[in-house]
Amino acid sequence: MNLAYRLAAGEAGKLPRLPGSLHLNRRLSQWLRFLPDGTIEVRSGKVEIGQGITTALAQIAAEELDVPIARIRMLPASTAASPNEGVTSGSLSTQESGSALRHACAEARALYLAAAATRLGVPVASLSVVAGDIVAAGGARTSYAELADDVLLARDATASVPPKQAAQHVLVGTPLPRLDLPHKVYGVPRFVHDLDLPGMLHARVLRPPSPAALLLSLDDTRARAMPGVVAVLRDGSFAGVLAESEEAALNALAALREGASWRESETLPDVSTLGDWLKAQAVESVVIAERGESGAAGAAHTQRARYTRPYLAHASIAPSCAVAQWTDGRLHVWSHSQGIYNLRTDLALALALPPEHIVVEHVEGAGCYGHNGADDVAFDAALLARAAAGRPVRLQWTRADELAWAPLGPAMTVEIEADLDAAGNILAWRHEIWSNGHSSRPGRAKTPALLAAGHLEQAFEPPLAINPPAAAGGGADRNAIPGYDFPAWRIVSHRLLAMPLRTSALRSLGAFANVFAIESFLDELAAARGEDPLAARLRLASEPRARAVLAAAAARANWAGWRRREGRGHGIGFARYKGSGAWCAVVAEIEAGREIRVERLVIAVDVGLAINPDGVANQIEGGAIQAASWTLKEQVRFDRTRITSDSWEHYPILRFSEVPAVEVEILPRPQETSVGAGEAAQGPTAAAIANAVFDALGVRVRDLPITPERIIAAAN
Amino acid sequence: MKSQSAGAAATVRIQVNGTEHEVSAAADTPLLYVLRNQLGLKAAHFGCGTGQCGACRVLIDGRAVASCDTPLWAAAGKHITTAEGLGDAAHPHPLQSALIAEQAGQCGYCLPGILISAAALLARRPRPTEAEVRAALDDNLCRCGSHNRIVRAVLRAAQAENIS
Numbered sequence: 001m002n003l004a005y006r007l008a009a010g011e012a013g014k015l016p017r018l019p020g021s022l023h024l025n026r027r028l029s030q031w032l033r034f035l036p037d038g039t040i041e042v043r044s045g046k047v048e049i050g051q052g053i054t055t056a057l058a059q060i061a062a063e064e065l066d067v068p069i070a071r072i073r074m075l076p077a078s079t080a081a082s083p084n085e086g087v088t089s090g091s092l093s094t095q096e097s098g099s100a101l102r103h104a105c106a107e108a109r110a111l112y113l114a115a116a117a118t119r120l121g122v123p124v125a126s127l128s129v130v131a132g133d134i135v136a137a138g139g140a141r142t143s144y145a146e147l148a149d150d151v152l153l154a155r156d157a158t159a160s161v162p163p164k165q166a167a168q169h170v171l172v173g174t175p176l177p178r179l180d181l182p183h184k185v186y187g188v189p190r191f192v193h194d195l196d197l198p199g200m201l202h203a204r205v206l207r208p209p210s211p212a213a214l215l216l217s218l219d220d221t222r223a224r225a226m227p228g229v230v231a232v233l234r235d236g237s238f239a240g241v242l243a244e245s246e247e248a249a250l251n252a253l254a255a256l257r258e259g260a261s262w263r264e265s266e267t268l269p270d271v272s273t274l275g276d277w278l279k280a281q282a283v284e285s286v287v288i289a290e291r292g293e294s295g296a297a298g299a300a301h302t303q304r305a306r307y308t309r310p311y312l313a314h315a316s317i318a319p320s321c322a323v324a325q326w327t328d329g330r331l332h333v334w335s336h337s338q339g340i341y342n343l344r345t346d347l348a349l350a351l352a353l354p355p356e357h358i359v360v361e362h363v364e365g366a367g368c369y370g371h372n373g374a375d376d377v378a379f380d381a382a383l384l385a386r387a388a389a390g391r392p393v394r395l396q397w398t399r400a401d402e403l404a405w406a407p408l409g410p411a412m413t414v415e416i417e418a419d420l421d422a423a424g425n426i427l428a429w430r431h432e433i434w435s436n437g438h439s440s441r442p443g444r445a446k447t448p449a450l451l452a453a454g455h456l457e458q459a460f461e462p463p464l465a466i467n468p469p470a471a472a473g474g475g476a477d478r479n480a481i482p483g484y485d486f487p488a489w490r491i492v493s494h495r496l497l498a499m500p501l502r503t504s505a506l507r508s509l510g511a512f513a514n515v516f517a518i519e520s521f522l523d524e525l526a527a528a529r530g531e532d533p534l535a536a537r538l539r540l541a542s543e544p545r546a547r548a549v550l551a552a553a554a555a556r557a558n559w560a561g562w563r564r565r566e567g568r569g570h571g572i573g574f575a576r577y578k579g580s581g582a583w584c585a586v587v588a589e590i591e592a593g594r595e596i597r598v599e600r601l602v603i604a605v606d607v608g609l610a611i612n613p614d615g616v617a618n619q620i621e622g623g624a625i626q627a628a629s630w631t632l633k634e635q636v637r638f639d640r641t642r643i644t645s646d647s648w649e650h651y652p653i654l655r656f657s658e659v660p661a662v663e664v665e666i667l668p669r670p671q672e673t674s675v676g677a678g679e680a681a682q683g684p685t686a687a688a689i690a691n692a693v694f695d696a697l698g699v700r701v702r703d704l705p706i707t708p709e710r711i712i713a714a715a716n
Numbered sequence: 717m718k719s720q721s722a723g724a725a726a727t728v729r730i731q732v733n734g735t736e737h738e739v740s741a742a743a744d745t746p747l748l749y750v751l752r753n754q755l756g757l758k759a760a761h762f763g764c765g766t767g768q769c770g771a772c773r774v775l776i777d778g779r780a781v782a783s784c785d786t787p788l789w790a791a792a793g794k795h796i797t798t799a800e801g802l803g804d805a806a807h808p809h810p811l812q813s814a815l816i817a818e819q820a821g822q823c824g825y826c827l828p829g830i831l832i833s834a835a836a837l838l839a840r841r842p843r844p845t846e847a848e849v850r851a852a853l854d855d856n857l858c859r860c861g862s863h864n865r866i867v868r869a870v871l872r873a874a875q876a877e878n879i880s
Contacts, residue, residue, distance in 0.1 A: 183824075185821070186759075187758065247745045
């Protein structure tokens with residue numbers, strides 16, 4: 001759970017409000033520690049998932065403490081020591097952890113200055129900090145290192161020391177290089193996949209062939225007899241192997257697969273009519289927002305359209321991986337989970353252990369774009385490690401496990417209607433969503449949300465995916481409320497009560513489909529009026545920061561100077577992420593040949609104060625390229641029984657030669673609060689591409705992905 | 717070597733990053749596991765096991781190949797280079813320096829395999845065009861969307877190599 005989620009859930013208590021995650025983790029010593037060698041250890045509960053947060057947080061700490069960034073040592077998050085900051089999700093780490101660290105470090109600096117004043121016998125006001133040395137006006141000096149004393153920070157934060165103003169920033173706001181990149185280019189072991197502990201065994205899980213399959217019988221004779229095999233385990237429909245080497249585990253897995261007999265059932269919907277299927281299911285309906293009379297009188301005309309997105313896979317380059325070790329009934333797990341405390345909660349539930357008997361330590365995995373298989377594989381490893389007699393067990397999923405068994409981003413149907421007057425002005429707007437819930441993260445339900453928990457002999461009922469509350473940005477309904485000045489609207493979200501395919505959070509949650517739908521529909525309305533798409537948005541958006549990103553993207557892309565040519569088109573998309581995060585406008589330029597080729601994406605983004613502008617640009621570029629891949633290519637495929645898109649061949653993603661040029665302009669807002677950048681580009685990119693396809697071909701594709709087949713279907 | 721049956725351990729000599737190694741494993745063991753688990757070289761990463769993503773690429777006698785579906789016997793007696801063998805912090809390869817200069821990476825899991833593909837490209841085409849770089853990297857998947865920075869880094873490294 002991220003902070004907004006926990007505050008919404010009423011965990012805030014009656015304590016005075018402190019900034020960000022400091023509110024629920026008040027002890028200063030939880031956040032930082034000064035060592036006598038001059039190093040400053042900093043702990044955040046937010047974790048590196050490829051987004052560069054470690055570097056941004058180190059910048060913030062170094063800034064407030066007035067030390068070079070090289071003095072900061074960012075410690076990996078661990079339930080044994082780190083602040084509990086819930087889940088690293090929702091583009092909230094800069095807000096939640098960044099503001100906590102900013103205030104904790106400012107206060108720590110003040111405490112050390114007070115100690116220095118006493119030591120040197122000078123007034124605090126005469127002291128300054130230069131690269132970690134504390135210097136008095138008269139020249140006397142000491143340092144953080146010399147004064148290093150854990151007692152000084154063994155107290156609760158008060159947030160009474162104001163952090164630096166933007167004008168005083170030396171490190172914050174500069175494009176410092178990423179701290180993790182050298183290891184990654186030199187091949188220094190850094191990933192959980194690279195852990196190599198003494199005596200470590202290798203494990204693999206025999207995953208069922210389909211989501212509802214039951215293991216009827218398992219002949220493990222051949223697998224057990226293979227060289228290097230240590231154990232074969234079975235518990236209900238969960239089975240796996242432990243071996244001395246990785247190759248032995250894989251060979252045994254193949255043998256085990258041959259010895260398994262499953263009963264499979266047709267539980268999956270028809271992939272070709274998903275949009276209809278979503279609307280035909282039992283649902284729980286929530287009115288997300290209402291403004292004015294959403295069924296307006298005096299409407300001359302009502303226009304409506306339906307948009308869909310398919311199930312999407314995380315498709316990280318690395319399959320999920322974990323290492324687990326049991327020692328005297330206590331469990332230690334090394335995991336690339338986004339939420340180490342939440343994972344611990346569910347491990348405790350599933351293993352019937354007190355949480356304090358479990359330590360979950362974060363180790364980086366490959367890129368994480370939401371709730372992937374990290375938590376599931378940690379539980380798999382814990383289960384199999386029970387047969388390892390105390391030896392650590394490394395378990396890595398297969399590519400097929402990763403594509404077919406990690407939670408999926410849910411398919412969605414979005415229907416929008418607008419009541420228009422005779423001139424085409426919008427009088428009322430209605431937006432309805434049908435989707436599974438967008439979160440089945442661990443740590444929130446009465447039963448564990450861990451994949452194997454549903455496969456055990458004593459199975460736990462898998463929790464039905466829910467939607468995070470509006471205070472946390474919502475789920476299926478994320479960005480469903482338009483960022484425009486329509487006089488009336490009604491937004492309704494229907495959450496499915498059946499879940500044939502496990503769904504959970506994927507980068508930007510419902511915002512991807514909602515923004516795609518809203519911004520496509522707005523283009524349709526503009527086209528009906530003969531209005532330029534940019535002009536239509538500028539007419540309807542009154543917020544200055546919204547208008548600024550629209551204008552900046554349009555200017556940089558030379559929107560007004562676009563030269564129309566056969567088969568080429570440009571389009572624009574805009575949203576303020578979650579209605580409370582970053583403002584982002586995207587202009588897409590495409591060429592429609594045999595396939596759609598996105599040539600260029602020009603993006604303007606406003607994230608408030610950009611802690612590390614190059615980190616922001618990197619996140620926006622990456623998000624836009626990933627969104628282009630979703631928009632043009634991606635779709636989880638299945639028959640009525642099995643997921644069939646379980647290899648790169650059947651789940652293709654955008655390749656180097658297909659990737660568009662991407663230009664990012666960050667609007668300078670040093671005085672404004674920092675908001676996250678990780679998810680802002682997803683929805684606007686999809687909309688901009690779809691709108692550019694319409695501009696090029698006059699064909700409106702409302703069902704993602706925009707493949708040649710879909711264009712032909714839409715044209716007819 | 718080819719005659720070894722699956723599962724029976726064989727002793728195979730391979731040269732990795734300039735060092736001779738004698739490894740003992742079944743002859744059909746994927747080279748990737750030998751590199752990672754026997755020699756402790758963790759740069760080459762497992763991504764798919766079928767040679768479709770490029771994360772496990774190494775140079776074998778100068779050619780970029782997927783080590784996940786190269787059996788050990790096929791590497792016997794050959795010269796293997798992993799990303800560790802290209803350079804390190806003290807003596808970086810121009811491609812490694814260029815990746816850092818361009819801040820070309822997010823999660824970084826794909827980078828060692830990309831370095832290998834790029835090194836093979838620069839060996840045969842010292843001054844590639846951007847389109848040639850993209851084509852050479854097309855069998856390396858990146859999910860974080862660092863493609864354009866990586867392409868710029870390869871072009872930068874090509875410049876640097878030619879100047880030096």
